[in-house]
Structure formats: C-alpha cells, structure tokens
Amino acid sequence: MYKNKKISISCDWRKTPDKEKKICAENKTKLYKYKGNFTWQGIRTERYKSNGTNWSDIVRQTLIGSHGETAKFHLRYFEIAPNGYSSFEMHKHEHVVIGIRGKGMCIVRKKKYEIGFLDTLYIQPYAPHQLRNPFDKPFGFFCLVNAKRDRPKIPDEH
C-alpha cells in the first residue's frame, strides 16, 4: 500500500517556490469570497494525480499562506475523493483539521477519528497520521499548520 513513495501525497505538500513567493509578496487585506462548491474567488485549485491505481486524486487550495501573508500559520482546504488517502507520515509541526465537506477518517498512531462537519482535530507533534476517505462522497477539510514547518517523514514502523 505504501510502496509508491514517489507518488505519495503528503498532507503537508510541497513548498511554494521562491519565485512564486516574490510575485505574491503583497500582505494586503483581502477577502476570498466563497463561490460555492468548495471553491473560493482568487484561490487556485491544485489537483494532484497519482500514477498508482490505489491513489485517488486529491485537491488542495491554499487560502492563506501563498499571497505574501506574514501570519505565522497557513490555511489550506483539502479534498480527498472517495477511497483516497494521504501518506502515513510524521513531523514536528502540529496539524489542526476541521471537517467542512462530507466526512472522512484520520488515523493518528493506532487510533481512528471520524471527522464530519466542523469536527476539529488537533494532531500533536511527531504523531504519525494519515487522512483517508473510505466513504462514497468527497471529504473536504481545512488544515491549519505553522507557516515555518519541518518536512514530513515516513514512520519507521509502517
């Protein structure tokens, strides 16, 4: 299940390129109006496709964190399609996950949490975790992280 590490989709994703940071370095008050269907005006939807048959598409939208904001946190909206999942990973930085669309699961160490609308999960530092959607509708959630954060690692045991 976790053999294809190259195509593993991290819940923390990749860094914003420096070039993009410079272009977007505005740090201005801005309203990102909700357009419906879990999209926002001025926010790009990024779709990650997988090579493996076991992976479903996952969509990310970075609401706060890629427009030059100086806040010490980033706000992202992720959506995992039915049967999709992120990589099982760990890192020093914390996660806060808030269910927004449908429902899904989060595995933290060996414990399973079901996350529905407005359920709010705090994941402590270094706890191995994975987000999954075993249901038949999209699972959408906000994920809050520190702006400065360490790179995720794959836990040894897994």
Add this chain to the structure above:
Amino acid sequence: MYKNKKISISCDWRKTPDKEKKICAENKTKLYKYKGNFTWQGIRTERYKSNGTNWSDIVRQTLIGSHGETAKFHLRYFEIAPNGYSSFEMHKHEHVVIGIRGKGMCIVRKKKYEIGFLDTLYIQPYAPHQLRNPFDKPFGFFCLVNAKRDRPKIPDEH
C-alpha cells in the same frame, strides 16, 4: 459610540491566565467533536456581557490555543448577536476570519466586507478593523491569530 472603552469587546480578547495555562498544558492529540448549534464537545462557551445598552452579548469558544497546544496559532469561534459589534481596533498581528454561521460585516479601515459562509478574510497588520452584525440572525465565524500577539490598540482617528 466608542465612549465606553472599559466595556469594549476586543476581537482579540484577553489573555489566558497563567494558572489556566498550567492546568491545560497537555499538548495531546484531541478531537473536539461538533455537537451542533455551533458548539463543540470539551469546549467552553464564554459569554461576555456589556454594561452599555449599545452592546450585544458576544460569545467566544477557544478551540485551539488554551489546552497547552504548541502550534504557533490559535483557533477561536466567535458569535456576535444581531446588532452586536466588536471594538474598532488595530494591532500588529494578522487576523483570518472565516464565516461559519449567518452573515456579518467587517470594517477594515474605511472598507466594508460582507462575510457569509466560508468567506475568508485576511486582515493585514496594523489595519484598524471592526466586526459587526447588522443582520437579524447570529453571525458566527472562526478567527485565526498568531499564538504570540500584541495587544490591540484603539486607533487615534476614530
């Protein structure tokens, strides 16, 4: 309108007492299950009452930030009753406001933003701002802030 500074309700509120910090210093993975009606299991609702007739009750729930979490941000849910408003204030730290219940207004400098469900407003450092509910239903929103932040000030001009 802003004469009663003593009872002014800041959108940043007061600090958590040190005693409370010690008691809650757990920093453990935890799910705050949504109970419906904009309340969460394990999260206390704090109601602030005003002495002045021009102020409506405002309710705050601190979802992330008062349980010993080490994340560099706090997540709070606020609810402003019809005709209620926060103080007009400014500070170095940024705000991110996400509409969750009903709709409301945010004044930033001289610009007005209407905030409905999932609308996401970034307020830049030092921009004087105020949240208001001129509508006939409660206005509920998440407010994200840095964990370490400066104390709000009342702008000179107002």
